[in-house]
Amino acid sequence: MSKLFCTLCAGITFSCLGLSVAEAWSLEEAAKDYKGTEIKVIFLDRPGYRATIKMLPEFEQKTGIKVAYEIVPYESTREKEVLDFSAQGDLTIALVDLVWLGEFAESGWIVPIDELQKKFANLTDPDLDLNDFFPLLLNAFGTWNNTVYGLPFDNYSGLLYYNKEMLKQAGFDKPPETWDDLLNVYGPKLTKGGKYAFALQSRRGETQSCDSFMRFIWPWGGSLLDAKFKPNLMSAKDQEGLDFRQKLEKIMPPGIVDFDHNEAVNALAQGQVAMITEWSAFYSTLADPKTSKIVNDLGIAPEPKGPDGRKPALGGFSLAVTTQADDKKKGAAWLFIEWVTSKAKAKEYVENGGVSGRQSTYQDKDFVAKYPFVSPMVESWKQGVPEFRPRFPEWPQLSEIIAEWGTKMMDGQTTVKQGSEEIDKRVQDVLKKAGYYDGKKTLAQ
């Protein structure tokens, strides 16, 4: 009894102590020694970053820390960051696409969160609560080899956006549940009179490898690599998925291999196509009357299911502190990352056009009701695959190979089988050169 009493007393004391620390902690107080520090980060020209830019004055006013950002096109971001890190440049924060995480972590360019929490204990928000992030996001965007490096910042899931009116006129009151329905039931009825049922952004680059190619691997039960890390595109399931993608071309606008994100989103926004599968981040473009003609007819659903389930596209960025920054900048950068991804700022971030990775944000039903993309997105995050695209350092090389041969398959320069064989051969060469097959390197993921 006395033991129980002592334990209870100790528990209450520690809780009170914890509470008082939590109450005592404030951003202004923590940032006192960092006033005047300038931190540097790369942003993209996308809604999540525009939301952050709107929120920045508050952070700068409260902390006195200056956040210098440079807006760079996505395609040049990795190049710019890798060159900066290799040359020991001045970036204080790394913007980490989930497929760059392995490369950045293994090259020692980003600092683990554990290390930051230890080094800057007084800067760490007691309400940081890593468990509040969707586990899939924290795992896929920020964690490499069981170490957390970055906090999910700009979070996407693939969604099915559709034109309710076009579907209604074709006799459908809801979007397709499966890819098979999309092709065989919805496709024929929606493809007529110069309009098309579907558009799949497939331009050469990451758009082809991620948005187009990989989207037809996982839902068919396939994978890029098998359990032994050997290329797997010649497996029956992979081939079935890639053959299916070819069949989709008859319900898509001609020249689909030249469609990037903007072309696909515009095609839906202008009423040229009835459905697209796109990132959640494009909701604000499609819901804005300035950029979309279908604001009132916009419907959003999770991506259709394949024979092996939904397994939608997963993408997004985390923010991490760079190792090259000095301690003062590291501290300031850590404060900024905590603040911009915090529970406290999550709703404001969403209201300004961003997509928060915090679970607590979406527990408020009234708030969720205002943003129709949230429910399908949260559902997708519950069924997503962290390895939708491999995250090991060699992915950028594999992505280039897939982008080249994936577009060749789509425009008929090669067959699915020949293209798959070629990709498999080249992927194996890259992985062999990286040392995965001679035991020099442990198999990633």
Place this chain on the structure above:
Amino acid sequence: MSVDKSKRTYSTGAFFFLAPAVAVLLAVGIFPLIFAVGVSFHQFLLPKVHWHGNFLGVWPIYDAPLSWFQNYISIFQDDSFRDALSRTFLFLIIVLPCELVLGLAIALLLHKPGNELLKKICRVALVIPMATTFAVVGLMGRLMFDANYGILNYLWSLIFRSRPNWLADPNLAFFSISIMEVWQWTPFCALVLFSSLTMVPLEIEEAAKLETAKWWQILWRVQLPFLLPGITAILILRTADILKLFDVVYIMTKGGPGSATELISLFVQRIGFRAFDQGIASAQAIVLLIIATLLSRFYIKFVYKEI
């Protein structure tokens, strides 16, 4: 004695006049070239190498393993490199003659007497494509050749009732980038050739006109010798530029669809700044440099003639 002194003074003066230019050339031209040659003999995967200071405060030292000629061997075994190189030569032999012929036609028109005001306007207008930034030319190409909203397809559909996918079809995409290249650089050829035509002595040209009314005979026998130095310069400069043509193509097609428009410079950029294999990319760049130099020598030997 006085001759020797004047020679010495002249040499010293020349040295001080030339030294800054030579120093700048060494710093911005020769040093990076030697560095690239050094890198091409190493296994230089950028994310995996680390800088370990500078030798004599100048030469950067990295922990990249030496691979001797392995990078050179591997690029010649790589089908994609050979394809990109062949594609670039195909582009060169299509585009360069078009630019030369069209440029010559414009130059001859400008050289004809009369319409002085129109010719002045034309000369100014010819500078505009050349002065346009490459990125802007690429964007213009992307907009003009857009299948749905492009001006070209608008006009095409009025006549032929169809809308070709210029940038999505492999052959049409190659054709589209060729058109933009010819559009941008034909004026350069026209201006160089026009200035060469002004070198032809007036009395010789007039005498030739009295001999024959056939313009091609005048061109072949009288004007061509004066045009050859200009043609050689055009061949050398345009060949070098086409071998490194990047911005316009990257913006218009990113080398796609598939690899239909992946010219050698896009390929090298992909290896160097996507895969970050600087060793192989440097070896490819050195091979390109050798090709460009050999072609220049070839042009000088077989095209250039002293007047």
